[in-house]
Amino acid sequence: MEFPKLVLDKQKCKTNIKRFVSKAKKKGLIFRPHFKTHQSAQIGEWFRQNGVNSITVSSIAMAEYFAAAGWNDITIAFPLNVLQISQYNKLAENINLNLLISTTQILPKLSQLSDKIGYFIELDNGSNRSGLEIDLALKLAAILPSDRVRGFLLHAGNTYKAKNSTEILKIHQQQLEIAQKCKQNFPEKIFSIGDTPSFSLAETFSNIDEARPGNFVFFDVMQRNLGSCQWEDIALAVYCPVVAMYDKRQEIVIHGGAVHLSKENEKGCFGRVAIPGKTGWGEPLPDTYVTSLSQEHGIIKTRGDVLEMIELGSILAILPIHSCLTANLFTEYNTLENNIIEKL
């Protein structure tokens, strides 16, 4: 068996999917999960089994991949790229395709797009990634052909920078206010929100029609630290072999580096460390952190009792800081039952 390998706890993953689908149903929301996290047609099927029919992706490549896997209602939640107009038009011949209007400079190009393509006007809630200020978005909605504008789309990326659940709910409250303003003016248009933390923590979704969370399919250390999930919800780990141990400085070297985990970190922590067993991995070991990554090396800082449990060749389960970026670095998932799940 080859290490490092990307290991998926299928049961946890399916439970996460079920829980989020059922929350969306309960709240009366269209559920359009973001598939950029898993990028797998097979995992997509687990969503379909729960009644999901519409999805979100972040590139034309992903849209084409999932269209080929039978998904026919796709929003590309990324600013419409003028260089890809012919690809959008081609794709829209076969599926319902929605694209984002994230800047007014794109307006002169819209005439080149197929009539079949729908628009979401992207709103910026102050996260300052992409999107329009609310007042400008409302003006745009008034002048664009009404039959083409599906609605307003917001990704509250600032929830990822929140310090705790209270801050996330405060950002969500702001989303609700933006939604109210948009729905007052355009009651028939869809208001769509995106991030996993606010969908996970919030209970009120007044004026919101659609949710597009993605990360929840696996969760990760970042989501757990934000309060979006518990340790036991994290469905993805990288299994890495121990290749050296330095007792004096209480450090372990694993084969598992930046090309396996990504350089995403939280205050210098590049991953938490758990012990794998037959039925999955346990909670993260206390006082044990991946503190540094080279291309292939990972350095774990730990304590004496952990070192005593480990030897050269021991396999450690590294819980990723940001599962989207970690999953992207591998070409397949391995389930706990040793089945391969393919991905893009």
Add this chain to the structure above:
Amino acid sequence: MEFPKLVLDKQKCKTNIKRFVSKAKKKGLIFRPHFKTHQSAQIGEWFRQNGVNSITVSSIAMAEYFAAAGWNDITIAFPLNVLQISQYNKLAENINLNLLISTTQILPKLSQLSDKIGYFIELDNGSNRSGLEIDLALKLAAILPSDRVRGFLLHAGNTYKAKNSTEILKIHQQQLEIAQKCKQNFPEKIFSIGDTPSFSLAETFSNIDEARPGNFVFFDVMQRNLGSCQWEDIALAVYCPVVAMYDKRQEIVIHGGAVHLSKENEKGCFGRVAIPGKTGWGEPLPDTYVTSLSQEHGIIKTRGDVLEMIELGSILAILPIHSCLTANLFTEYNTLENNIIEKL
């Protein structure tokens, strides 16, 4: 043409190779370049055309790839992994293979390795990644079978944390002292050094027999900031299209995110930005930095005169902070002449 794409300036790359090969020759050093940076058999050929016969890699997967491409003298500069002993033995049937002894705990396992495998004892100069303290390494060299120990191997990873050239040369001076101590005791053994910054900047290599730099094949923003190279030596860029512009906050959004550039950053800068032309890209634009990355989005902070030169669909050349990690995220290189160069 698909963007983002990884673009290689072949001429710059070949010049970097020629310059480093010729420096090694001039200093009387065995040149064993690290191929983890490019991971390409075709780029490997450019080294071979300059007389290079021995190489370094950081995983068994890379060793197998380059062995298949005809390289028959390979050091895997990564702690020997007990789980891969059968793969090492198989590979050693066909090529000269050197492995690292980075911890004393590996000693009981050495008897399982083929007699054909050579050892380098890895030294830790205080970088505290992997390797043994000097005195322990010398003791080990005395008890291991002399015909199997090829020499001592050091990777001065702390040069990457240096603030300037002076600090790098100070670390190099320490390498020279370690080399002297090893060669006094084992004059017939090879003393091998690794990092690009010290090889690039140093002029004296007394007691050093072999150099294994890798990054120099492309260089990057980090190396330029360390003083290892000039802007014009950087041979790799990611070409990314502009998908949105926000004049008020002087920001540009590109399709080019963490899955294209990696999350490596220097003080919050994830890449420098240049304008591509027919014969390559120019110097980085002033006051213009990639300041934030999502999975697919890159945010560039810039100034008014730069914004005026750019429109939706413009292509920007992003110079990577760490070219090894950026190259790893792509499956091929595109040359300026629009040829594809394959990679692992």
